[in-house]
Amino acid sequence: MELWLLLILLGLITYFIVKRSVASITRTPVWLLWLVMMTPALVWSGWTLAYGEDTPMPPALVVGPFVVCPLLYWLLIQWGRRVPKEPLTQGTETTAQTSAEKKTAPSSGEESIARPISKQEETDLRNCFPWGVYYLQNVEYRPQAVLCRGKLRTNPELAYQTVRENIEAEFGDRFFVIFQESLNGKPFFALVPNPQAQAKAGRSTEPVTRPALALGLLLITLLTTAVRGIEFAGASVKQLESDPAVLLQGLPYAVALMAILSIHELGHYLAAMCYKMRTTLPYFIPVPFFLGTFGAFIQMRSPVPNRKALFDVGIAGPLAGFLVTLPLLIWGLAHSSVVPLSNASGLFNFESLNPRFSFLLTLLSKWALGSQLTPEMAIHLHPIAVAGYIGLVVTALNLMPVGQLDGGHIVHAMFGQRTGATIGQITRLLVLVLTLKEPDFLVWAIILLFMPVADEPALNDVSELDNWRDLWGFLALVILVSIVLPPPGSITGLLNI
Numbered sequence: 001m002e003l004w005l006l007l008i009l010l011g012l013i014t015y016f017i018v019k020r021s022v023a024s025i026t027r028t029p030v031w032l033l034w035l036v037m038m039t040p041a042l043v044w045s046g047w048t049l050a051y052g053e054d055t056p057m058p059p060a061l062v063v064g065p066f067v068v069c070p071l072l073y074w075l076l077i078q079w080g081r082r083v084p085k086e087p088l089t090q091g092t093e094t095t096a097q098t099s100a101e102k103k104t105a106p107s108s109g110e111e112s113i114a115r116p117i118s119k120q121e122e123t124d125l126r127n128c129f130p131w132g133v134y135y136l137q138n139v140e141y142r143p144q145a146v147l148c149r150g151k152l153r154t155n156p157e158l159a160y161q162t163v164r165e166n167i168e169a170e171f172g173d174r175f176f177v178i179f180q181e182s183l184n185g186k187p188f189f190a191l192v193p194n195p196q197a198q199a200k201a202g203r204s205t206e207p208v209t210r211p212a213l214a215l216g217l218l219l220i221t222l223l224t225t226a227v228r229g230i231e232f233a234g235a236s237v238k239q240l241e242s243d244p245a246v247l248l249q250g251l252p253y254a255v256a257l258m259a260i261l262s263i264h265e266l267g268h269y270l271a272a273m274c275y276k277m278r279t280t281l282p283y284f285i286p287v288p289f290f291l292g293t294f295g296a297f298i299q300m301r302s303p304v305p306n307r308k309a310l311f312d313v314g315i316a317g318p319l320a321g322f323l324v325t326l327p328l329l330i331w332g333l334a335h336s337s338v339v340p341l342s343n344a345s346g347l348f349n350f351e352s353l354n355p356r357f358s359f360l361l362t363l364l365s366k367w368a369l370g371s372q373l374t375p376e377m378a379i380h381l382h383p384i385a386v387a388g389y390i391g392l393v394v395t396a397l398n399l400m401p402v403g404q405l406d407g408g409h410i411v412h413a414m415f416g417q418r419t420g421a422t423i424g425q426i427t428r429l430l431v432l433v434l435t436l437k438e439p440d441f442l443v444w445a446i447i448l449l450f451m452p453v454a455d456e457p458a459l460n461d462v463s464e465l466d467n468w469r470d471l472w473g474f475l476a477l478v479i480l481v482s483i484v485l486p487p488p489g490s491i492t493g494l495l496n497i
Contacts, residue, residue, distance in 0.1 A: 018034050026077045176194050179462050214280075214281040214283055225293055228291060266282065277300060280298050283296060307413040308463070318407075332381065332387070336380060338373055346440055361389075361483070400480065421455070428445070
């Protein structure tokens with residue numbers, strides 16, 4: 001049953017990843033791309049169901065899907081790739097654009113007939129770039145953007161602030177002013193249309209916050225997690241039919257898990273509010289199976305102003321959730337019991353959890369259980385320990401430095417967009433290698449493998465972080481490593497665990 005639940009969860013996540021990342025750039029049906037992405041998981045799950053977990057899988061069946069499916073996935077995208085339809089004028093080809101430029105405008109490669117600004121406005125635009133701040137050399141037109149290239153003559157933060165203020169004084173809120181780096185490392189400005197300006201001109205917009213919806217989803221999720229918590233408490237859901245009071249036994253798990261997820265999303269929300277970013281309230285996703293919820297999320301409805309804001313919003317959620325997770329997990333472990341270690345013990349067996357896959361979890365388990373936890377023992381988790389353990393897993397998954405995960409935002413803000421994408425590629429490979437030692441990480445590896453590694457740029461994506469933020473970012477990566485890597489043999493021997 002757990003295998004089917006994991007497949008359903010993985011299938012839903014995979015579908016949304018495909019639809020969001022590539023549906024707009026290819027005519028290949030989303031369902032076909034989804035099926036290719038899910039093939040490795042379906043093949044391995046089918047083998048497990050047919051032959052059992054104890055029967056080793058043939059090496060060709062292990063490696064083959066990882067080699068064939070990504071290649072087939074790429075070929076299908078290229079086969080159905082959409083061709084830009086914007087009219088082009090005669091002209092010479094421009095130099096290769098970075099992925100950041102491609103996000104601000106379609107890659108036409110030549111100047112478009114449709115000019116976003118007039119000749120007079122171009123003259124006014126050039127006057128917005130003081131030569132002592134940013135020496136403007138040429139203006140290039142794209143169907144949905146104006147690219148301004150030149151030489152930076154002062155620090156990036158002052159240059160962006162000066163140019164943005166000048167453009168806003170001349171054009172109002174007509175454009176978003178984006179400051180990024182090209183492939184050769186030279187900063188350039190891009191002006192893209194501001195959809196919020198159109199809304200102010202008379203178009204109705206969807207309200208950003210929906211308190212009634214957020215509260216309703218929270219209450220429903222509290223109910224579904226409480227129902228799941230009944231089983232973690234050792235009771236049966238069938239008892240609810242005759243005795244509704246049994247639901248109270250599921251509340252410790254439900255309240256603890258909801259507190260962790262709520263504080264995580266509240267951290268993101270409050271950090272975004274500090275930078276006056278338009279964002280939704282946290283929305284929970286209730287489900288009547290698995291853990292009772294697929295988590296919670298917020299949506300940003302305005303661009304991130306700079307890399308400092310990207311860092312602060314990205315790191316606020318995992319750190320806030322982690323600070324709540326630690327005391328709940330320690331208390332839950334202290335009230336858990338030990339059971340003999342067996343072949344059934346693993347990462348997702350809450351009745352027989354083997355904590356030795358994680359350095360941090362090993363230390364916390366030994367601290368909470370003391371001499372009860374020996375090398376021959378696993379842990380039967382208390383319901384609050386289950387919630388704390390899930391909080392630890394959620395923290396680690398969010399801190400993965402890949403794409404639009406919180407960790408992806410953090411490394412992007414620390415090292416820049418291109419280096420952040422490179423770190424994401426390396427991380428996906430390392431997690432894949434980690435599955436050779438810990439097969440339960442396979443679900444993570446599949447999710448990360450097909451997740452886009454490029455994070456959306458901030459408006460000012462050139463200015464770097466200060467030393468304190470770099471230190472906090474390093475701490476976040478240390479937390480991630482301490483959760484996903486096992487303890488050294490010397491530590492387990494010293495602790496007798």
